[in-house]
Amino acid sequence: MKSFVVIVDIISKKDKVDFAKEALLSLLDVTRAEQGCVVFDLHQDKENPAHFFFYEVWETKELWEAHMNTAYFTAYKEKTADVFAEISFNVMTKIDMETSC
Template sequence: MTTTLTIVARIEAIPDQVELVKSELEKLIAPTRKEAGCLQYDLHQDNNDPAVFLFYENWENRTLWQAHMESDHLKAYLKATEGAVAGFTLNEMAQI
């Protein structure tokens, strides 16, 4: 039996790069939601610190999420935001 994989990804932009990072993160939403196995892909921005973004994702399984991690649109995001991200944390989680 496969277990749904929840991903919580925290992205912190360099303060003068917030709008660039936000714009590039927003570009990921539509194509990712169309990917096989994507059940939920929601982007959030911190109310008190606009440089902090969080993706809350649910995937059918880890294999399909890993395919997402190799997608062209994610590679384009990484290239476009190179040097603009101060921190990135990713947690692979399971609901209990």
């Protein structure tokens, strides 16, 4: 089964890093419990603490879209409206290579 992979690249405002991290962490458990969520991992750059990214794997695009429209995610977006300098969503496809010796 093909999965739907999303990388969310996030840069918080320099003076909002702690608030951003707390808000992003608040999404983990509730999102991981959603139907169709396979992987939902948050990462923070060791050299630039304002840089975060989510690595997400969903069973389908439709289930990811449903996640993006949940009440808790809508509330999160309102709560963090002035926290982030940049956010980009990248839909990815895993590439498998066959290796031969």
